Amino acid sequence: MRLRNKPGASEELLSHPNIVIQQPKACKGKWHEIFGNDNPIHIEVGTGKGQFLTGMSQLHPNINYIGIEKYDSVIITALERIQEAGMENFKLLNEDVVHLTEYFSEDEVERVYINFTDPWPKNRHEKRRLTHEGFLKMYEQVLPKNGEIHFKTDNQGLFEYSLHSFSKYGMILNNVSLDLHNSDFEGNVMTEYEEKFSSKGMRIYRCEAQFRG
Template sequence: MRLRNKAGASEELLQHPTIIIQNAESRKGKWHDVFGNNNPIHIEVGTGKGKFLTGMSELHPDINYIGVEKYDSVIISALERIQEAGMPNFKLLNEDVINLTSYFEQGELDQVYINFTDPWPKNRHEKRRLTHERFLRMYEQVMKKNGEIHFKTDNQALFEYSLHSFSKYGMILNNVSLDLHKSDIEGNIMTEYEEKFSRKGMRIYRCEAQFR
């Protein structure tokens, strides 16, 4: 999918340093200071326009959320959501997830969300999938012991691949759902893509994977 550039997006992001955190490397190990509390820290990798974390922030004000999104033209929409709702427990990083260990200290995070990520269906692109082993190693490094990944997708092949990847890595699988919206899982917050796909009657797959 080609992303449309938003004129002036890069400049606008710089005008809100208390929400779009600059010089993320300097915050490594100090994220509780950024939020001004010792609440758990959850991140979403590829946060898109921020609908999911906006909902989560409202539902759980005692948790700190960070959305990681590398595209200026997308993260600007998440910024607008935060400004409109006024959420002190929701910050944004305009960075690439591949550099996650540069921004977070070992054991600094409690939970990671991966929602409707690019499936990269070609075998030669396997290492780009956010549930590939190389990313799992990175998540484990920055998360506390027994930290969890919550994963949602509309892509059955990616879901099957991810379950295998989690299991092969030695993670514990919980709450595996092959049709989320017909399950008894409570408290689900939908993303923009999830709303779009569910309106079309598409099945949503979800699981929780816990590091040992």
């Protein structure tokens, strides 16, 4: 995917340190202090333009959300959405998820969301998939026992791969949906990609994978 550069995006992100956390390594183990409460912390890896977490944070004001996105030309839109809605339970990290364990302590995160991530279809790129075993190990370190990953994608191949990856890791699969928008699942909040793909009649796949305690 080719990203269009947004002039001034980096400077704008830096000008809102209360929302876009500039030194997340220094926050490790202190995120409840950053938010000023003891509410559960949910993170989204590859948060994109922030539509999903914006919706979630409005529906669940008693949960703290952190969106992680490495591209400043994308995350700038998430910042604009937070400012417009005036949400205080939504922070952003303009960082790469590969360093996740440097930002969060053990058990500090209660849930991880992975939505419409790059499928990296070529076999040689398997380790880049956010549901690869290497990433699962990182998620497990920051989640509590029985912590959950909630995963959505439009890509059938990636979904099948992810189900296998979760199962091989010994995780418990719950609420597996092969056609989310024609299921009885309630409370779904759509991402930008989800709206685009579903409007074209494409299936949306979803599952919840839980680590064993």
